[in-house]
Amino acid sequence: MSAREEIVRPAESPSGLRRLSQLDVLESESVHIFRESAAQFERSALLFSGGKDSIVMLHLALKAFWPAPLPFGLLHIDTGHNFPEVLAYRDRTVSGLGLRLTVALVQEFIDAGRVQERPDGTRNALQTVPLLDAIGKGRLDALFGGGRRDEEKARAKERVFSLRDEFGAWDPRRQRPELWSLYNGRHRRGEHVRVFPLSNWTELDVWEYIARERIALPGIYFAHERDVFRRDGMWLTGGDWGGPKDGEPVERRQVRYRTVGDMSCTGAVNSQAVTVDEVIREITASTVTERGATRADDQVSEAAMEDRKREGYF
Amino acid sequence: MTPDHPTSHHLEAPAGRASLLRLATAGSVDDGKSTLVGRLLHDCRALLADQLAAVERISRERGLPATDLALLTDGLRAEREQGITIDVAYRYFATARRRFILADTPGHVQYTRNMVTGASTADLAVILVDAHHGVTEQTRRHAAVAALLRVPHLVLAVNKMDLAGHDESVFAAIADEFTGYASRLGLPEVVPIPVSALHGDNVVTPSASMDWYSGPTLLEHLEAVEVAEDQSARAARFPVQYVLRPQTTGEFRDYRGYAGRLVSGVLRRGEPVVVLPGGQRSTVAAIDRLGERDVDFAVAPQSVTLRLADDLDVSRGDVIVPQASPPRLTREVTATVCHLADRPLHAGDRVLLRHGSSTVWAVVRSLDSRLDIGTLTADPAPTSLSANEIGQLTLRTAAPLPLDDYRTDRLTGSFLLVDEADGATLAAGLAGALELGAARHGD
Missing domain, CATH: 3.40.50.620 (HUPs)
Structure with a gap:
């Protein structure tokens, strides 16, 4: 900070x-x-x-x-x-x-x-x-x-x-x-x-503003241990919504969420970032966009x- | 996407500290504008792996021989289907020196409407010319819109230099012709740059094929250009947006603050002010800056809340200005308008006029001229103004307006005409007489 x-x-x-x-x-x-x-x-x-x-x-x-x-x-x-x-x-x-x-x-x-x-x-x-x-x-x-x-x-x-x-x-x-x-x-x-x-x-800008204003966020935006499974190239959290299916093994990984939406289509990213500053460093160095990394629903079609x-x- | 695609972190500006440049791009169909914007984003490392992968995939699916960077900016289904750009798109990128907001304005249908929209907030306009076609009527129109909207800086990007054999004389001829035209329009400075958007020459990296050019690349110029247009250096104008009266018990029981954004200038605690159009005089008792109480001053474009020393009847639409430098109040508005809506504008039309935070009734008293921005000639007393036409008119407003001349302040001198029935935005207005090269009104 x-x-x-x-x-x-x-x-x-x-x-x-x-x-x-x-x-x-x-x-x-x-x-x-x-x-x-x-x-x-x-x-x-x-x-x-x-x-x-x-x-x-x-x-x-x-x-x-x-x-x-x-x-x-x-x-x-x-x-x-x-x-x-x-x-x-x-x-x-x-x-x-x-x-x-x-x-x-x-x-x-x-x-x-x-x-x-x-x-x-x-x-x-x-x-x-x-x-x-x-x-x-x-x-x-x-x-x-x-x-x-x-x-x-x-x-x-x-x-x-x-x-x-x-x-x-x-x-x-x-x-x-x-x-x-x-x-x-x-x-x-x-x-x-x-x-x-x-x-x-x-x-x-959003993250730098969060840092500057010291805005509290839900913990899932920061790196934590979580049971996840792989689907469509993303790490998803299981739950009542219908995952994981057979043949989708669950792993415990250190992840964080870069966007937060419906559990069924929001993927976690591998991350070590536990503070706001570490998150800022991580996204600055990221080579994929926020939605590209985490949203299955936008990968359905171009439009x-x-x-x-x-x-x-x- | 190649695995070694460089990441952007080393080019990122430090947190919130870099200056901001707003720019607009304009070009005719097939001048390669989308390619130029795509190239700029690509070579600035503003594109990330998944965006690039998507463009590569679509290019392959369409059987294109190479990745078409133009696909990056075509956002809507109809745009991709027709291979054209329909609407203004905003792009965001950053280098170590600056943050950029780029308004990508399409050049064909609705070009005036789109370019006026993009240029209204731009510090700089990039006008594209195809080296093969040279300056066209469309180019002259784009330059005229930039001049009319008072965009402070102009770049002429002469594109497709690869197809012109990287020939210096081709570039020089186009640059000379355009610069001459621009000076007739009263455009302050033009920076011509020879580029090849397709191959990336002089967009971000210097060209290896045009040794004769020693000027900056497009990005170097965008990073270095001084944004002299400083809103805070003008007379202070504070349109009241909203009156904050918590009406709670306790500390804020008697709080009465006027919330708004300082459009231009600086206001200090203790400053003698006048509230327009009513004319009540008072002084600034306190300035609250978004929860930070009683700061010493506010500077454009900050959003703040003013408290006045006297108990006055101030409401939304009023403008608080220094007693030392008030604007002229007028109910008789002479203005240049860019007509934006499909339905034409006629003398006698009753419309709503939006200026700052106020909305007043207005009547079109007369249509005084219509400008042909291709030839810079004025057609006197037209019967109507249609979409994408520019003209001068006289309005009579129901209440006096504190209008500055657009030529002295782009923000306090601008307004919209709105259709009362459905709320459609009819026209963009620039207060003051039309003055553009040969079309100078009243000469």
């Missing part, structure tokens, strides 16, 4: 007056986006999964409205295959900060026959129906998502204020031009807007993310 602590604030000396760091600029941009949204929309919610991007997003939101309470609640679409450590973190955070959390359970939608379990047991794509249902029930006109443009090719083309039609669908060919820092959230009744305050952050987004996904 020591090398990083001195960086954070613009120097108070006259010569350093105008030098803001990259993180300062990104932080101010995200706060500006939160405040624009709070002013332009009537009912919004912040998508909070307990993953690092949503944790950073919540941290920025709290700063944006300090000392007032958050003018919106949190929403989590729980696949039923979430890591228990992450759900515990989620609940600790919500009760510790006195926030409002709505949880939509994918399992309830499966039980009611509104969505079908997929043969491979992956529930990532099944989140779309509960998500749109929660938007309708809450009459939400805006949702904050932790998506970043550096993550994926379709996301690289999405606006900060991304309009969704009454079916929740994203039409990449009919996006509004977004100029300067003028965000246009105006929409018709029934439509809503997905807002991405971390659009311009990279994975490294997997685009296709899910068109249907109303995050």
Whole structure:
């Protein structure tokens, strides 16, 4: 931590007056986006999964409205295959900060026959129906998502204020031009807007900000011993979701999670990094992207993310 | 992906400390822009193994003779199907000296709309020309948009030098023609660079085939260029986004803070200010910086919360400015607009105008001219403005606006026109008279 602590604030000396760091600029941009949204929309919610991007997003939101309470609640679409450590973190955070959390359970939608379990047991794509249902029930006109443009090719083309039609669908060919820092959230009744305050952050920015702000994360982001098995080139954790099958031997390995999503499609990476600084060193040296290393769902096709987004996904 | 593909760590900037350069790229179809962007990312080691492997796999599947780096930037299904780029894509990369946000703007359909979008936030624009075709009408249009949007720095990348025999005279002729045109547009400086995106010459590494060129490679220039456009050096402008009133008991019971982002300038505790458009005067009693209480100053582009010494009625849309340097308030707006929507704009249209954090009704009083940015001639009094057209108009607003001239401040001099019915963004507005080379209005 020591090398990083001195960086954070613009120097108070006259010569350093105008030098803001990259993180300062990104932080101010995200706060500006939160405040624009709070002013332009009537009912919004912040998508909070307990993953690092949503944790950073919540941290920025709290700063944006300090000392007032958050003018919106949190929403989590729980696949039923979430890591228990992450759900515990989620609940600790919500009760510790006195926030409002709505949880939509994918399992309830499966039980009611509104969505079908997929043969491979992956529930990532099944989140779309509960998500749109929660938007309708809450009459939400805006949702904050932790998506970043550096993550994926379709996301690289999405606006900060991304309009969704009454079916929740994203039409990449009919996006509004977004100029300067003028965000246009105006929409018709029934439509809503997905807002991405971390659009311009990279994975490294997120981690450096976590270090600088000393933000606590769920333990699975750091190296630990875990029973895992190999499937589609990834180390998965077994569980009720349907793994491992016969012929998929379980090994105990030192791993960490680089992204956190549904257990059935989020892979762990071999890692020795037990501190934030070690994680930063590790990802700086990594030769694969975050999603490439850890997400089975994006390896289905070239346009997997685009296709899910068109249907109303995050 | 070769196993010895170098990793990026030695090129990464130290934590949060490097400066940020925002750039936009523009080129015509087939100028090789996607290849150039792919090459830049590849040679900066900004591409990781799985991204490269995906591009190699797709290139193989399509039966291409070599890996097509252009595939890196085509994100959407229709783009890959048609082999074109449709929308602005943002790319992120870093070297030891700088962090970069690159807005990759497609050059064919909707080129003005896309380029205006990318250029609106750019410190630098890279305009691509095919060495074989030279300066085309499209090139002139791109330069005109860069000039209109006041992008401070311009690079002319003369691409496909390999197909022009790496010939210095070809490059020199194109550079001369373009530089002459750029100076007519009032563009401050143009840096021409001969490149071959396909082979990587002068993109990141110097070319072995063009000894006659001694200037910087594209990346060297991007790393070194001084971003002189410093928002904090201008007059302070603080649009109020949101009023923070916790209304809790205890410490913050009487807290009333005006949350916003300082768009330009510096504000200090004790500074005498005026709230526009109302004109109430007060002083800055305290500046809270995202949970850090009562700091001495705020500097653009910081998001902060201001508390004023007096109990005033301040709300979203108001702008707090120093008493010493207020902007002009106006309800009669002369502006240049780039029309973005499919439905045309006519005199008499009622629209919403978004400036800073305020939204006001406005009426298009008159369409005064339409600019042909290919020839730089102005067509007086057009009946409408269609998508991708640029013109000058006069607006009457329902409330006075603290508008700066776009030519003095790109952020406080810009606005959007919005359709009230469906919220569509109709046009991008630049406050002030149209002034572009021969099309100077009123000459």
